[in-house]
Amino acid sequence: GAGVSQSPSNKVTEKGKDVELRCDPISGHTALYWYRQSLGQGLEFLIYFQGNSAPDKSGLPSDRFSAERTGGSVSTLTIQRTQQEDSAVYLCASGSSGNTIYFGEGSWLTVV
């Protein structure tokens, strides 16, 4: 597609439920990032995939968070046993070379 596509665009879930957020990167981009944007918190790095290398998971806030990237393309971010503090916008970005990355419109997650 023309840009990074994320789904769902909005998700309301009950505390304790698991959620999956999907990202379709720009075709041909080898790098894929997940960030979290909370009110007043800026952009928090979560995880980074680059080609076939092991992902950089250093930003995942707890073991309830995990992500995978299948076939070097689509990525899924999974949050297990959601908590209210997980409410945020989850942003996916992809890039090719030189660190320039392009963002999707985000998935707004609300945990009630």
Next chain:
Amino acid sequence: AQSVSQHNHHVILSEAASLELGCNYSYGGTVNLFWYVQYPGQHLQLLLKYFSGDPLVKGIKGFEAEFIKSKFSFNLRKPSVQWSDTAEYFCALGGSSNTGKLIFGQGTTLQVKP
């Protein structure tokens, strides 16, 4: 460890005023630096980037930024802001290799009064 600091959290200007948003970084190696902008209700977009060469880089919509290595800074400037520049601005740091994560600052909210 890499880090980025944006000291101005909320800036309010009148139209035609000059703008300078501060960005300081911490990293021991060669850096790539970026400014991204997020207009209300829109996704993040690249404003400009510095990889190497001329430390004064020009971006879209009349924005420019200057990389000052001795000060570990990459401040964003615009000589005359418009109401349409109202947005949130993020400075970001990447390492010089083509792999590796981008670290973002906390963001600066710019409000331009007509």
